[in-house]
Amino acid sequence: xxxxxxxxxxxxxxxxxxxxxxxxxxxxxxxxxxxxxxxxxxxxxxxxxxxxxxxxxxxxxxxxxxxxxxxxxxxxxxxxxxxxxxxxxxxxxxxxxxxxxxxxxxxxxxxxxxxxxxxxxxxxxxxxxxxxxxxxxxxxxxxxxxxxxxxxx
Amino acid sequence: xxxxxxxxxxxxxxxxxxxxxxxxxxxxxxxxxxxxxxxxxxxxxxxxxxxxxxxxxxxxxxxxxxxxxxxxxxxxxxxxxxxxxxxxxxxxxxxxxxxxxxxxxxxxxxxxxxxxxxxxxxxxxxxxxxxxxxxxxxxxxxxxxxxxxxxxxxxxxxxxxxxxxxxxxxxxxxxxxxxxxxxxxxxxxxxxxxxxxxxxxxxxxxxxxxxxxxxxxxxxxxxxxxxxxxxxxxxxxxxxxxxxxxxxxxxxxxxxxxxxxxxxxxxxxxxxxxxxxxxxxxxxxxxxxxxxxxxxxxxxxxxxxxxxxxxxxxxxxxxxxxxxxxxxxxxxxxxxxxxxxxxxxxxxxxxxxxxxxxxxxxxxxxxxxxxxxxxxxxxxxxxxxxxxxxxxxxxxxxxxxxxxxxxxxxxxxxxxxxxxxxxxxxxxxxxxxxxxxxxxxxxxxxxxxxxxxxxxxxxxxxxxxxxxxxxxxxxxxxxxxxxxxxxxxxxxxxxxxxxxxxxxxxxxxxxxxxxxxxxxxxxxxxxxxxxxxxxxxxxxxxxxxxxxxxxxxxxxxxxxxxxxxxxxxxxxxxxxxxxxxxxxxxxxxxxxxxxxxxxxxxxxxxxxxxxxxxxxxxxxxxxxxxxxxxxxxxxxxxxxxxxxxxxxxxxxxxxxxxxxxxxxxxxxxxxxxxxxxxxxxxxxxxxxxxxxxxxxxxxxxxxxxxxxxxxxxxxxx
Numbered sequence: 085x086x087x088x089x090x091x092x093x094x095x096x097x098x099x100x101x102x103x104x105x106x107x108x109x110x111x112x113x114x115x116x117x118x119x120x121x122x123x124x125x126x127x128x129x130x131x132x133x134x135x136x137x138x139x140x141x142x143x144x145x146x147x148x149x150x151x152x153x154x155x156x157x158x159x160x161x162x163x164x165x166x167x168x169x170x171x172x173x174x175x176x177x178x179x180x181x182x183x184x185x186x187x188x189x190x191x192x193x194x195x196x197x198x199x200x201x202x203x204x205x206x207x208x209x210x211x212x213x214x215x216x217x218x219x220x221x222x223x224x225x226x227x228x229x230x231x232x233x234x235x236x237x
Numbered sequence: 238x239x240x241x242x243x244x245x246x247x248x249x250x251x252x253x254x255x256x257x258x259x260x261x262x263x264x265x266x267x268x269x270x271x272x273x274x275x276x277x278x279x280x281x282x283x284x285x286x287x288x289x290x291x292x293x294x295x296x297x298x299x300x301x302x303x304x305x306x307x308x309x310x311x312x313x314x315x316x317x318x319x320x321x322x323x324x325x326x327x328x329x330x331x332x333x334x335x336x337x338x339x340x341x342x343x344x345x346x347x348x349x350x351x352x353x354x355x356x357x358x359x360x361x362x363x364x365x366x367x368x369x370x371x372x373x374x375x376x377x378x379x380x381x382x383x384x385x386x387x388x389x390x391x392x393x394x395x396x397x398x399x400x401x402x403x404x405x406x407x408x409x410x411x412x413x414x415x416x417x418x419x420x421x422x423x424x425x426x427x428x429x430x431x432x433x434x435x436x437x438x439x440x441x442x443x444x445x446x447x448x449x450x451x452x453x454x455x456x457x458x459x460x461x462x463x464x465x466x467x468x469x470x471x472x473x474x475x476x477x478x479x480x481x482x483x484x485x486x487x488x489x490x491x492x493x494x495x496x497x498x499x500x501x502x503x504x505x506x507x508x509x510x511x512x513x514x515x516x517x518x519x520x521x522x523x524x525x526x527x528x529x530x531x532x533x534x535x536x537x538x539x540x541x542x543x544x545x546x547x548x549x550x551x552x553x554x555x556x557x558x559x560x561x562x563x564x565x566x567x568x569x570x571x572x573x574x575x576x577x578x579x580x581x582x583x584x585x586x587x588x589x590x591x592x593x594x595x596x597x598x599x600x601x602x603x604x605x606x607x608x609x610x611x612x613x614x615x616x617x618x619x620x621x622x623x624x625x626x627x628x629x630x631x632x633x634x635x636x637x638x639x640x641x642x643x644x645x646x647x648x649x650x651x652x653x654x655x656x657x658x659x660x661x662x663x664x665x666x667x668x669x670x671x672x673x674x675x676x677x678x679x680x681x682x683x684x685x686x687x688x689x690x691x692x693x694x695x696x697x698x699x700x701x702x703x704x705x706x707x708x709x710x711x712x713x714x715x716x717x718x719x720x721x722x723x724x725x726x727x728x729x730x731x732x733x734x735x736x737x738x739x740x741x742x743x744x745x746x747x748x749x750x751x752x753x754x755x756x757x758x759x760x761x762x763x764x765x766x767x768x769x770x771x772x773x774x775x776x777x778x779x780x781x782x783x784x785x786x787x788x789x790x791x792x793x794x795x796x797x798x799x800x801x802x803x804x805x806x807x808x809x810x811x812x813x814x815x816x817x818x819x820x821x822x823x824x825x826x827x828x829x830x831x832x833x834x835x836x837x838x839x840x841x842x843x844x845x846x847x848x849x850x851x852x853x854x855x856x857x858x859x860x861x862x863x864x865x866x867x868x869x870x871x872x873x874x875x876x877x878x879x880x881x882x883x884x885x886x887x888x889x890x891x892x893x894x895x896x897x898x899x900x901x902x903x904x905x906x907x908x909x910x911x912x913x914x915x916x917x918x919x920x921x922x923x924x925x926x927x928x929x930x931x932x933x934x935x936x937x938x939x940x941x942x943x944x945x946x947x948x949x950x951x952x953x954x
Contacts, residue, residue: 119435
């Protein structure tokens with residue numbers, strides 16, 4: 085099997101895998117980074133969202149081959165202790181219910197705020213259009229994004 | 238009965254820690270068998286360093302039990318919230334009933350947990366008083382310390398040895414509500430920090446040494462079996478270790494989830510099926526049967542006077558048919574379980590709402606005794622009743638067993654399997670009839686429900702005496718004072734596995750009930766709020782159904798919701814307001830007012846205003862989250878459905894099951910009606926209100942009455 089070099093959360097990994105293996109499973113099963121979640125494997129629930137060079141992507145729809153040469157960031161890489169402004173906003177708004185979809189939501193929020201420091205409601209609707217939260221935490225996610233936007237001018 | 242539930246006992250009087258066990262329906266463990274502070278039957282344990290471990294006897298699926306239940310203990314015990322550790326209990330002799338469902342976690346543990354905390358506090362105080370040679374009444378407790386006269390102060394950790402030797406007070410003095418400093422205040426979720434850093438461990442995140450992964454190849458028709466297959470095709474896939482057969486299908490075991498999925502794909506291409514008894518099942522045929530069952534024989538569950546006679550004599554009769562489809566749970570974390578099986582022991586890691594049943598059934602399936610199977614409860618990535626089932630945990634034990642017991646195996650369901658092999662919430666049809674008399678009042682109400690019975694499926698095909706009452710929940714406990722009433726249930730069998738869904742049968746039954754009542758209001762030219770208030774009347778405690786209800790509390794939430802939503806006042810052009818209310822099991826009172834509009838044939842829900850009375854509120858932040866989430870869960874069912882063709886679900890993914898997303902979510906306002914009653918549930922009570930409130934509002938906005946779900950592109954044409 086081919087060898088790939090991946091940069092995940094600033095660390096370099098050498099991984100042996102088939103070229104079409106989704107990044108999601110490399111993160112979860114090979115590297116043990118289980119913060120990135122499996123929800124659908126079809127790119128429609130957003131639970132597996134990670135960053136590639138700062139842009140939010142669905143890791144279930146990104147092959148390892150396509151991830152090579154990009155800076156991969158997962159929820160574990162945001163901060164060591166939950167001190168990233170978006171994580172802090174999530175805690176302040178007490179967003180999570182079951183919490184399963186939240187790492188994906190947080191990664192999308194971080195990417196959104198990077199490109200748009202003060203997103204409108206429409207921006208938020210659009211950014212999270214591909215995410216599902218079955219617990220219905222959407223109002224608190226919206227508040228948390230706005231809170232984080234206030235904090236990271 | 239309460240003496241068993243409320244049993245308190247000190248164990249672990251070894252000088253290393255005070256362990257106070259709470260035995261929910263469990264026998265006390267003899268003191269001789271007690272060992273150290275980490276004894277698994279202990280409910281709370283104080284360590285010499287002052288940290289306190291609280292063992293939660295219910296499972297966490299987002300409803301907040303790992304916050305709410307420890308708060309109850311911490312309040313009575315006067316703990317420092319930053320110094321507690323929370324663990325989920327394991328099923329066994331000390332925790333015989335961990336089943337988590339029916340919105341009962343707080344109500345069923347409230348008094349036992351308070352007493353456990355209070356007893357511990359009294360013992361710590363007594364230990365300090367003895368040490369200081371002062372009276373117990375000269376001591377008080379605060380944030381993990383006992384304080385005495387003259388500035389004396391000892392941490393709980395310093396008192397564990399002495400306290401452990403004291404007798405447990407049988408009826409410890411509980412705090413007054415007015416002395417609470419943790420309960421009733423907003424406390425963020427205990428697991429929040431772990432969740433936002435990705436460290437929280439859900440079932441799928443379990444990683445054990447030597448763990449392998451398995452994917453199941455299942456017959457697309459529930460109940461079907463593989464007839465022929467070629468395992469070698471799967472074995473050729475890199476990473477695949479083997480293929481084993483278990484009762485639910487063929488398991489492909491591999492060194493990664495992806496390899497297991499790819500191996501299954503290769504195996505599927507070679508497999509033929511014996512599709513079984515359900516292979517011709519389809520939605521249209523079932524609906525025809527259900528429609529037939531709307532007339533004829535049924536099990537009567539509520540009868541007040543002679544409703545048929547009153548209907549016949551009525552000046553005017555109205556009749557309508559309501560339709561609610563099959564639904565899936567669609568938890569975002571697909572079903573999964575990890576199992577390791579040895580010669581005479583096994584261990585399971587899974588997110589389950591039924592830890593005890595998971596233990597019993599896995600043990601039975603692999604020829605072990607329940608006590609030989611250890612069940613570790615992970616966080617649930619959503620439950621909603623789906624994880625009351627034990628199919629996935631039993632299956633994982635069978636796969637690990639069939640694999641020859643070589644290390645742990647994690648069975649990972651994919652999204653399609655999760656939809657196709659759910660324990661479905663069944664479809665129902667409702668025949669609603671009302672009689673109106675010449676003076677403009679309601680004289681008769683008949684509600685016939687036709688559909689499959691969840692309880693029969695749950696009982697393995699057996700019909701219990703309570704079946705019709707269970708299926709008619711929400712219809713038979715109609716709270717309105719109507720001179721004649723008849724509620725009955727006509728069972729139509731379906732060959733699919735059915736299960737409990739957030740809000741259970743109350744959701745379709747209250748949808749039909751509250752929407753049809755709106756039709757009655759319209760027919761009588763009465764305001765829907767006024768009609769409800771009139772029909773509730775000046776009544777107090779009323780006995781009906783299984784529980785009965787306090788009508789005053791229901792009336793109050795209805796009035797508050799209507800008032801806060803601006804009922805009867807002007808609102809935006811094109812917007813309509815609709816309401817619904819229900820007394821959930823006669824314990825939690827909830828009302829909702831929805832504000833909606835219909836734009837280009839699409840229903841837009843702008844706002845839902847809720848009022849709830851669920852007794853004392855343990856954690857307002859958690860309560861509001863449950864109401865927000867409950868309304869969202871209900872509103873999603875305006876749009877989602879499961880249909881059947883040739884025994885298969887037509888829907889196989891989120892793309893066919895349009896759950897509410899960010900842009901669809903209305904703003905939600907939650908108003909709590911203060912109450913000194915003991916807490917009751919809040920996870921499910923809001924759910925049944927969402928649909929009728931929204932559809933009654935849609936009628937107010939458009940004059941179009943929706944009686945059939947889900948909404949389609951032509952619903953408002």
